[in-house]
Amino acid sequence: xxxxxxxxFLAAMPRSGWIAMGCFAVxxxxxxxxxxxxxxxxxxxxxxxxxxxxxxxxxxxxxxxVAMDLVWGYAGILSLGHGVFFALGGYAFGMYLMREIGxxxxxxxxxxxxxxxxxxxxxxxxxxxxxxxxxxxxxxLAVPAVVAYVFGYFAFRSRIKGVYFSIxxxxxxxxxxxxxxxxxxxxxxNNGFTDFKRILGHDITSPEMRATLFALxxxxxxxxxxxxxxxxxxxxxxxxAAIRDAESRVMFIGYNPLHYKxxxxxxxxxxxxxxxxxxxxQVGIINPGEMSPANSIEIAIWVAVGGRGTLIGPVIGAGLVxxxxxxxxxxxxxxxxxxxxxxxxxxxxxxxxxVVGLWKRIRARVxx
Amino acid sequence: xxxxxxxNETDNRGGDDGAQVVGHILQPGVDxxxxxxxxxxxxxxxxxxxxxxxxxxxxxxxxxxxxxIGPNGAGKTTMMDVITGKTRPDAGTCFFGQTLDLTRMTExxxxxxxxxxxxxxxxxxxxxxxxxxxxxxxxxxxRAWTSLFAWLSQEGRDRIADTxxxxxxxxxADRLAGLLSHGQKQWLEIGxxxxxxxxxxLLDEPVAGMTDDETERTGELFKSLAGKHSLVVVEHDMxxxxxxxxxxxxxxxxxxxxxxxxxxxxxxxxxxxxYLGR
Numbered sequence: 001x002x003x004x005x006x007x008x009f010l011a012a013m014p015r016s017g018w019i020a021m022g023c024f025a026v027x028x029x030x031x032x033x034x035x036x037x038x039x040x041x042x043x044x045x046x047x048x049x050x051x052x053x054x055x056x057x058x059x060x061x062x063x064x065x066v067a068m069d070l071v072w073g074y075a076g077i078l079s080l081g082h083g084v085f086f087a088l089g090g091y092a093f094g095m096y097l098m099r100e101i102g103x104x105x106x107x108x109x110x111x112x113x114x115x116x117x118x119x120x121x122x123x124x125x126x127x128x129x130x131x132x133x134x135x136x137x138x139x140x141l142a143v144p145a146v147v148a149y150v151f152g153y154f155a156f157r158s159r160i161k162g163v164y165f166s167i168x169x170x171x172x173x174x175x176x177x178x179x180x181x182x183x184x185x186x187x188x189x190n191n192g193f194t195d196f197k198r199i200l201g202h203d204i205t206s207p208e209m210r211a212t213l214f215a216l217x218x219x220x221x222x223x224x225x226x227x228x229x230x231x232x233x234x235x236x237x238x239x240x241a242a243i244r245d246a247e248s249r250v251m252f253i254g255y256n257p258l259h260y261k262x263x264x265x266x267x268x269x270x271x272x273x274x275x276x277x278x279x280x281x282q283v284g285i286i287n288p289g290e291m292s293p294a295n296s297i298e299i300a301i302w303v304a305v306g307g308r309g310t311l312i313g314p315v316i317g318a319g320l321v322x323x324x325x326x327x328x329x330x331x332x333x334x335x336x337x338x339x340x341x342x343x344x345x346x347x348x349x350x351x352x353x354x355v356v357g358l359w360k361r362i363r364a365r366v367x368x
Numbered sequence: 369x370x371x372x373x374x375x376n377e378t379d380n381r382g383g384d385d386g387a388q389v390v391g392h393i394l395q396p397g398v399d400x401x402x403x404x405x406x407x408x409x410x411x412x413x414x415x416x417x418x419x420x421x422x423x424x425x426x427x428x429x430x431x432x433x434x435x436x437i438g439p440n441g442a443g444k445t446t447m448m449d450v451i452t453g454k455t456r457p458d459a460g461t462c463f464f465g466q467t468l469d470l471t472r473m474t475e476x477x478x479x480x481x482x483x484x485x486x487x488x489x490x491x492x493x494x495x496x497x498x499x500x501x502x503x504x505x506x507x508x509x510x511r512a513w514t515s516l517f518a519w520l521s522q523e524g525r526d527r528i529a530d531t532x533x534x535x536x537x538x539x540x541a542d543r544l545a546g547l548l549s550h551g552q553k554q555w556l557e558i559g560x561x562x563x564x565x566x567x568x569x570l571l572d573e574p575v576a577g578m579t580d581d582e583t584e585r586t587g588e589l590f591k592s593l594a595g596k597h598s599l600v601v602v603e604h605d606m607x608x609x610x611x612x613x614x615x616x617x618x619x620x621x622x623x624x625x626x627x628x629x630x631x632x633x634x635x636x637x638x639x640x641x642x643y644l645g646r
Contacts, residue, residue, distance in 0.1 A: 008519065235503070235518040242493045242504055249491045252452060253505045253564055254479035259512035 012233040013226075021222060028059075028218035033211035049207075052214050053282050058322050059217040060279040065302045065314030066224050067271035072300065073309035074237060075264050076244030078162075081169030082272055083296035084176045085144040089273025090280040090290060091180070092143050094193035095127060096136030097204075097281060101197045113195070114188040124186045133200055140277040141270050148269030149262065156261045161247075170293050177291035192287025193280075204281055217278045221315070224271055228311045231264070240264060294337070301344045307354030316355055398465035398482055398567055405430045405568050405598045406451070411460030412622075413446055420446040421457070422622035428568070433594035435609045435630075436602045438619035439642060444602045445488060447619070448570050452485050453478045464568070476510070484566030488573045488602075490553035494546030498537050498556055501545050502528045505560035527563070534589070535559035550577040558586070562593075569593070571601045575608050587611040606630075618642070 013021075032055065035047040064086050071077045098112040107116040111123065129135040151172060155165060183189035196204050203209060231237050243250050243257045250257055280286045289295070298321070306317020321343070328336045351358055398405065406428040413421040421443045428434055436444055449455035450462055453475045462470040468481055479485075493501050506524060508514075532538040535555040540548065545556055554574060561569055571590075575583040587608055590599055594614070603609055609616060609630055616633045618625040626636045633639055 005517075231516075234516055235520075236512065236515040238496060238500055238504060239512075239515055241495060245493055245495055246491055248454070248475075249487075249493065250504075251475035252479050252485050253510075253560065254476050255504075255510045256474070256476040256512075260515075263512050 009226075009230060012229050017229075021225070024218070025222060028055075029215050033215050036211050036214075037207055049210065052210050054326070056210075056214040056217045056282045057279060058319055059214075059221045060275045060282070061299075061302065061318040061322055062315040063217070063221050063224050063275035063278075064272050064299055065306065065318040066221075066228055066311060067268040067275070068299050069303045069306075069308060069311065069314040070228055070231065070264055070271075071268045072303055073314075074232060074244065075240045075261055077261060077265065078166045078300065079169045079265075079268075080166045080293070080296050080300060081171075081173035082268070082299045083293075084173040084291050085148060085269040085272035086276040086279070086299075087176070087180075087286065087288070087290035088144045088147060089140045089276030090286040091187055091193070091276075092139035092273065093136050093277035094196075094280050094286045095130040095139070095187075096133060097196040097199070098193050099127075099131040100199065100201075101195065104197055105195070112188070112193075114183075114191065115186075118183055126186070137277075140273050144269040144273035144276075145266050148266045152262050152265040153258075156258050156265075170296065173291050173296050174293050177288045177293075180288035180291060188287070190288060192285060192289075194285040194287075196281060196284055199281060204284075210282070213278060213282050217282070220274055220278060225311055225315070232311065236260070236263075298340065301340060301347075303354075304344060304347050305351075305354055307356030310354075310356045313354050313356040320355065399467045400430045400465050402466060403430050404428070405432075405465060406600075407461070407463040408447070408450070409461045409463075411447075411450055411457045411462060413443075413450060413455055413457050419622050421450065424460070424619075424623050426617060426624060428598055428600060430567075431595045431598055433590060433599045433612055433614035434601070435612055435614055435616045436600060436619060437604070437606075437609065437616060437633075438625070441621075442619040443622040444619055445572060446622075448485060448572055448600075448602070451478075451570060452483060479564065479566075480510070482565075482567035483570065484561040484564045484568070485570045486554075486557050486561055486572055486574055488576070490550070490557050492545045492548075492553055492556050492560065494544065496545055497542050498532070498545050498548070499528060499541040501556055502531055502559055502563050505563040507563065507565040531559045531562055534562065536585075551579060551582045554578060555582070555586075558589070567597060569597055569599045571599065573602055573604065575603065575605055583608055584611065 010018075032047055032052065035045055036052045039046045041048075064082060068079065068082050071079055101112070103110055105113045105116075107113055109116045111120065115123070123130075130139075155168060160168065179185055180187050180192075181190050187193070198204055199209065231240075239250065239255055239260055243255075243260060247257055276286075276290075302317040302321050303314045304317070305321055306315065307313025321340075324339070324343075325336065328339055332339075347354060353360070404427050406426075408424055408426040411421050411424045412419065424443065424447065426447075436447075438444055446455060450457050451470060453470060453473055457471060464470050464478070464481055464483065470478055470483075473481065493504065496504070503520060503524070506527065508518070508524075529538070532541055535558060537548075537552060537556060537559065540552065545553065548556060554577065558571075558574060561571075574590075575586050578586065583605065590601065590612060593599060599614075601609075601612065613630075615627065616630050617627045618633055618636075618639050620642050625642060626633050626639050628636075
């Protein structure tokens, strides 16, 4: 007998998982926005602009980390170029945000400021429709998806694997960064997009908008985790893990790894795109720096620190590393990259399964 | 060879879609109308000048149990690589039944057409349970989109349970496959092969590392499969080959040196020279 889809979905996670997710939902969807909106600033329980933006930012990073883990932890594909998909999603939504400025920019033109500065008279063709919110949402998903699909198709069809694949993804994000640095590309060159004013006519800096974006980030993170959980528990997930461990065996029992890899790779890129689109209005800027190779490597480090092949691991990793980063870049700004590198080496040597693996080991020892 | 018309007696499938015309329509699946499941004709493969296969010609009849022997480097594994699509031959043709040109198909396509392979080194999914290994191998729609929503049916569970008993791993069903003994891994891989329901099984040293008792049971299993399936077994264990009792082909330096039953082959002076002369 076939079990209804919803039942299968419910069975994908143990009860404790659902309870944890419920608690997370109450805190991030109700409690924290309420503390931001309704508790007066003088109260110690008020959630400040800084805190709510930082929280929203870290949740966007967590979405990227989970997306990264789907390809690295489950399918064994180490991408060192996931930043490019994040940035593409950010740029796609950034275009809309630039158009929403309207004539309130420094030059009071209907064109974005940087275009006026370049003495452009009209929008380039690929900006067509960018004033539409719906079109922006479509681009947020479609642009990373198309780039990932085309890139993935050729890479996976040629059976490029392991470190070679990682290097090519680094090259991809680096090339994209150079392209976006050019003013002629039409995305604001090295300044990127900033100075956003509104989303759907509402002030982007209002507490209501901040709370909404925060809650949306939390919601997308939860949906990403659920989708990831479903994928991991499905037969699709078992085939992916099999491809990771013994690809040729998978082929000889009749699965075509190309389609499996391509699917998870494209889905992962789309998730990064959504995260980027949520990130940009919260931090108020997107520039080609997001595509720098170091950024993409950092994403891999979040996942490694948290624990590959688990879904909660990347969330913890993204949170931990960014908490360290917030502290370090203020206290010892010049040492941050050294610390990040040391962290990666340390985790690889002593914690191959990340923080989640450490937790499991501690629990096993306590139980024994 | 593939252009020969199929005689009408065996070709009773063409009429299903109303296309009762002269000649025949390419059917999905393997066409066994000439009672031959595998043709290798003048296959040559070289790696950096070394001829791994040299004008190798070989046919396997439907339902046959064939043993392949030969010293190291004779090309046994390369031959399997060619059949399963892992290696493309430099020259020669390789047909599965009358119609399927294996040199133009990918590994998954060949597996779907009905050729299963057991590797020399047991290759199983070590991080999956024994049960899951069999589930992944089971004959079913293996496209990515279907796998997203696939749910194991009761029939599927029963089939896995049957195979688990057959390979005597029913008590290990929920263990990680990586924790099995070497012999058990060999059996698991054979079990995976059975789950695929292939028409042709290629078995590269299936009893290496097995105890005598396990070897004997494996032999019984293979003999019971022959007839319904066709088997090609590469082995070094002469006692095992004797137990299987099928036709034996001796490979040497990439081509067939001798063929016949085990006693004839063993008495062949050229075979003796190849085996003892070095």
